[in-house]
Amino acid sequence: xxxxxxxxxxxxxxxxxxxxxxxxxxxxxxxxxxxxxxxxxxxxxxxxxxxxxxxxxxxxxxxxxxxxxxxxxxxxxxxxxxxxxxxxxxxxxxxxxxxxxxxxxxxxxxxxxxxxxxxxxxxxxxxxxxxxxxxxxxxxxxxxxxxxxxxxxxxxxxxxxxxxxxxxxxxxxxxxxxxxxxxxxxxxxxxxxxxxxxxxxxxxxxxxxxxxxxxxxxxxxxxxxxxxxxxxxxxxxxxxxxxxxxxxxxxxxxxxxxxxxxxxxxxxxxxxxxxxxxxxxxxxxxxxxxxxxxxxxxxxxxxxxxxxxxxxxxxxxxxxxxxxxxxxxxxxxxxxxxxxxxxxxxxxxxxxxxxxxxxxxxxxxxxxxxxxxxxxxxxxxxxxxxxxxxxxxxxxxxxxxxxxxxxxxxxxxxxxxxxxxxxxxxxxxxxxxxxxxxxxxxxxxxxxxxxxxxxxxxxxxxxxxxxxxxxxxxxxxxxxxxxxxxxxxxxxxxxxxxxxxxxxxxxxxxxxxxxxxxxxxxxxxxxxxxxxxxxxxxxxxxxxxxxxxxxxxxxxxxxxxxxxxxxxxxxxxxxxxxxxxxxxxxxxxxxxxxxxxxxxxxxxxxxxxxxxxxxxxxx
Numbered sequence: 001x002x003x004x005x006x007x008x009x010x011x012x013x014x015x016x017x018x019x020x021x022x023x024x025x026x027x028x029x030x031x032x033x034x035x036x037x038x039x040x041x042x043x044x045x046x047x048x049x050x051x052x053x054x055x056x057x058x059x060x061x062x063x064x065x066x067x068x069x070x071x072x073x074x075x076x077x078x079x080x081x082x083x084x085x086x087x088x089x090x091x092x093x094x095x096x097x098x099x100x101x102x103x104x105x106x107x108x109x110x111x112x113x114x115x116x117x118x119x120x121x122x123x124x125x126x127x128x129x130x131x132x133x134x135x136x137x138x139x140x141x142x143x144x145x146x147x148x149x150x151x152x153x154x155x156x157x158x159x160x161x162x163x164x165x166x167x168x169x170x171x172x173x174x175x176x177x178x179x180x181x182x183x184x185x186x187x188x189x190x191x192x193x194x195x196x197x198x199x200x201x202x203x204x205x206x207x208x209x210x211x212x213x214x215x216x217x218x219x220x221x222x223x224x225x226x227x228x229x230x231x232x233x234x235x236x237x238x239x240x241x242x243x244x245x246x247x248x249x250x251x252x253x254x255x256x257x258x259x260x261x262x263x264x265x266x267x268x269x270x271x272x273x274x275x276x277x278x279x280x281x282x283x284x285x286x287x288x289x290x291x292x293x294x295x296x297x298x299x300x301x302x303x304x305x306x307x308x309x310x311x312x313x314x315x316x317x318x319x320x321x322x323x324x325x326x327x328x329x330x331x332x333x334x335x336x337x338x339x340x341x342x343x344x345x346x347x348x349x350x351x352x353x354x355x356x357x358x359x360x361x362x363x364x365x366x367x368x369x370x371x372x373x374x375x376x377x378x379x380x381x382x383x384x385x386x387x388x389x390x391x392x393x394x395x396x397x398x399x400x401x402x403x404x405x406x407x408x409x410x411x412x413x414x415x416x417x418x419x420x421x422x423x424x425x426x427x428x429x430x431x432x433x434x435x436x437x438x439x440x441x442x443x444x445x446x447x448x449x450x451x452x453x454x455x456x457x458x459x460x461x462x463x464x465x466x467x468x469x470x471x472x473x474x475x476x477x478x479x480x481x482x483x484x485x486x487x488x489x490x491x492x493x494x495x496x497x498x499x500x501x502x503x504x505x506x507x508x509x510x511x512x513x514x515x516x517x518x519x520x521x522x523x524x525x526x527x528x529x530x531x532x533x534x535x536x537x538x539x540x541x542x543x544x545x546x547x548x549x550x551x552x553x554x555x556x557x558x559x560x561x562x563x564x565x566x567x568x569x570x571x572x573x574x575x576x577x578x579x580x581x582x583x584x585x586x587x588x589x590x591x592x593x594x595x596x597x598x599x600x601x602x603x604x605x606x607x608x609x610x611x612x613x614x615x616x617x618x619x
Contacts, residue, residue, distance in 0.1 A: 297340025
């Protein structure tokens with residue numbers, strides 16, 4: 001059998017192809033370049049051949065201007081050398097589609113295939129070749145095309161799963177060795193690192209991941225090194241995933257679908273990736289119609305999809321295939337996995353992107369979609385949007401709330417303008433005056449995780465989008481709590497009042513909260529704040545903790561964080577006024593070092609914490 005397939009050194013193209021036919025070209029790192037070159041060398045009788053493919057890591061010679069009479073490009077996902085230029089210049093076409101739907105296009109005569117040009121490994125003793133590093137839509141093309149022509153490449157890994165093609169399915173082949181193209185991960189800058197940190201905070205132990213390739217995915221994977229029992233159900237993998245599998249972080253033990261296996265459709269990366277998947281029984285390759293099926297993706301509990309975008313508007317619409325009128329990439333598998341993660345039990349659909357373009361001059365959080373841009377993922381699909389300035393939680397949020405959430409994670413120099421713009425198009429009340437501000441002293445990601453009595457809580461700044469959450473927190477209090485906090489029994493928290501309390505200039509004042517997420521969403525459990533007093537360079541501290549959570553250390557933790565921030569801001573002191581009968585709160589302050597001060601009001605105790613040497617000497 002080996003001798004038989006080695007006899008082919010050229011293809012008799014006229015037996016399988018004629019002018020005007022449509023051919024499929026293999027994907028990713030499995031482009032059969034030798035077949036393309038051989039076809040061009042023997043093309044004197046052919047013209048107007050349509051090429052159909054997705055991302056191709058190749059020189060893509062068929063898309064060069066000198067071959068415009070021979071080939072017409074029709075890309076289902078734009079990428080790779082010469083393809084984008086051909087489409088921009090009108091020599092090629094872009095056909096938008098979900099990757100999960102491509103097999104239907106081939107099978108139901110929307111895009112019927114005459115010939116499929118593929119790359120495979122040498123056959124085994126039973127005559128089976130492997131599609132190797134790219135099963136994706138190649139598998140469907142092999143089944144749908146009238147003729148299949150293969151480049152048999154000894155350098156192609158033999159991958160496991162549904163990746164095999166028998167020689168009797170191949171009508172002609174050439175045995176040509178070809179190095180697989182390598183993708184070396186780019187250096188991760190500080191901005192991208194922060195995005196990676198934020199995304200990693202959304203990933204719980206035991207989650208199953210879909211993740212792509214590039215700076216942001218690599219940054220995310222770096223910050224998952226301390227996670228446990230992660231799984232992979234992804235369109236693709238690259239070097240970062242391999243590193244986590246070798247460390248045992250990704251072990252697929254907690255998956256609820258394809259348990260114990262990492263399942264993908266293709267891989268791209270360094271030679272390390274190709275060597276790792278070669279014969280590896282722990283990684284299985286399946287066709288796109290299987291891996292990208294939202295219904296099958298959703299069979300994974302705790303499914304997390306991590307994708308990027310070109311821009312996101314203030315309602316949550318995601319543009320990821322075009323820059324204005326210029327088509328840049330494609331729909332790909334983004335919507336498949338966003339939808340699958342949304343349907344998954346405890347799943348999360350995440351869009352991660354830098355807050356601005358590389359030069360910092362254009363915000364990628366925008367008041368409206370750029371003219372000519374197209375929505376790939378709708379405002380109803382995405383649960384989280386992440387930039388280097390934080391995490392915007394959109395699920396269950398009104399247009400007003402999500403606008404404020406997204407402004408909070410935009411670059412600070414664009415926030416005021418975004419708030420002004422949003423008033424022109426969406427309903428934001430007149431009393432919402434301040435754009436969100438940050439608390440950099442809280443740390444790079446402005447979020448901290450704490451556990452009290454085996455329950456996880458997040459400490460973060462209070463934000464304008466928390467208006468409704470703060471109302472709900474207020475109405476959860478009993479009469480005693482309201483008296484202790486406000487010194488009288490107030491019965492209403494209007495939207496205006498709540499808006500005022502969450503619209504904090506965090507650069508001078510400070511407002512922090514503990515939140516907890518459950519099946520009902522995120523709820524505020526505790527709020528702590530200080531109001532800056534300029535005349536004394538001090539901050540007046542106030543707390544309120546949910547009744548059922550008192551005595552667990554939340555107040556002490558919040559106070560400790562505020563003391564650290566106040567010292568970094570070089571405040572001279574923190575002060576507080578506490579009702580004399582509020583023994584538990586007095587204990588919290590005094591344990592932190594606050595000293596009782598003379599007070600004109602017998603019912604209240606004044607306290608002060610000196611923060612500078614001079615204040616301590618006076619105390």
